[in-house]
Amino acid sequence: MPGTVHTIILNWRTADMTIRALEYAVAAMKSVEGMITVVDNNSGDGSFERIASYATAADFERVHVVQSGHNGGFGAGNNVAMFNPLPEGGMPDYVYLLNSDAFPEPDAIRKLRDYLDSHPHVGLASSRIVGTDGVIHETAFRFPSVVSEFEGASRTGPITCLLSRYVVVLPVPESATEVDWAAGASLMMRRSMLERTGGFDEKFFLYFEETDLCRRARRAGWPTHFVPDSVVTHIGSASTGLKTMSRPPNYWFDSRQHYFRKNLGAGGALAANLAYIAGSLLFHLRCRIERRQGHDGPGHLSAIVRHGFSPRCKR
Known part of the structure; x- marks a missing residue:
């Protein structure tokens, strides 16, 4: 049987964009068994209430909206839901992280799931990331040294x-291949790998947390692969404003x-x-x-x- 997927979207004061990402995630999860959790990282601006109300009004059956209780950063926010069981019981086979400013193609999540299903030695799989202007982003890397x-x-x-x-920055691969680490905007992770590595190190508030996780996974025998057939559109730095x-x-x-x-x-x-x-x-x-x-x-x-x-x- 195909693996089950738990999709997590972390929100911090980008309610409108998170709702858009949620809509795309719901469409991309239609052919995938599992659930979606939106974690509001203690935005304090009404984001949690707005997203929860929208999910209820839209009657999304497999969507849960939860509050982290404090803003501990990207890793801590995702860890809030990382090890949650599925509503019907049992644990998901994969955890999929989707940025609140990232919008997967209808088959993007399924293609990552199928890739990990057919490559049981791989711990993490990332998508090809494309900007809203159509330019492919560099999201495959070597470990910093x-x-x-x-x-x-x-x-x-x-x-x-x-x-x-x-x-550090690798040329964007044209076919699926192993990389040291990949950006967390669209990243699917094997649950058995996460149970062994322990999820994100919460000492990282923001940035380098996925680099560290991929490095720990590699040491435990779980490599990261870049899967260009899975395509996600990404705005980038919507919550942090880093670009400006x-x-x-x-x-x-x-x-x-x-x-x-x-x-x-x-x-x-x-x-x-x-x-x-x-x-x-x-x-x-x-x-x-x-x-x-x-x-x-x-x-x-x-x-x-x-x-x-x-x-x-x-x-």
Whole structure:
């Protein structure tokens, strides 16, 4: 029998967009056994009431709207419903995460489910993500490393060529293939893998949490695969507003630092920060020689230093 799926949509102050994502999810779940849970991450703006009222009025039989009780971030919000049983009893075979600003094609969820059904060794499967302008987003990645921090900060062609196998962003695969990690905008996860890894690490408020989960899954023998036949349209940063910021918010730097400390140890995190600083200084030296302005974002390098060399990660 095909596997059952529990779809989770996390809302934070984007009620209209979440309702739209819910409509798309309901349509995409028509041929899939399971349920849908919308978790309101303590929005405090009436989102929970609006979404719950809409789901009731629309008579969605398999939709549940719940309140997290506090905004602990992306991972904590999804963990609220991650291990919930199905209404008829028993646990779902898969948990599918869908961003509140992501809209799956009618067959997108089924194709991820079918892929995991036919590849029992795979722990996570992600979709091809397309922007509202039709541009395919880069959502398949290598794990960040000390070398990748230097390469990414240096932004220098010869260095990138030399260190190409460490570049974090992968070319978008044209066929299903294994990747280190994939963006969580549309990500299906095997429940047995989640039971072994324990879901998201809630010390990540936002960003790097799916990177960490995929890394833990890989260590436990569950790789991540990119499945381009599953297509989802994604707006991106609707809740965070990251696209419009001159530099990432403090919690991005905290999450980055926690990721390196957790996965590479204190020495590895120190090396990653020093590598980033060295690469950034090299980039700015090149800009000065070429007499052009470097675009790091105001305070970006100082934030790397401040958060990277603090005694412990802040929330």
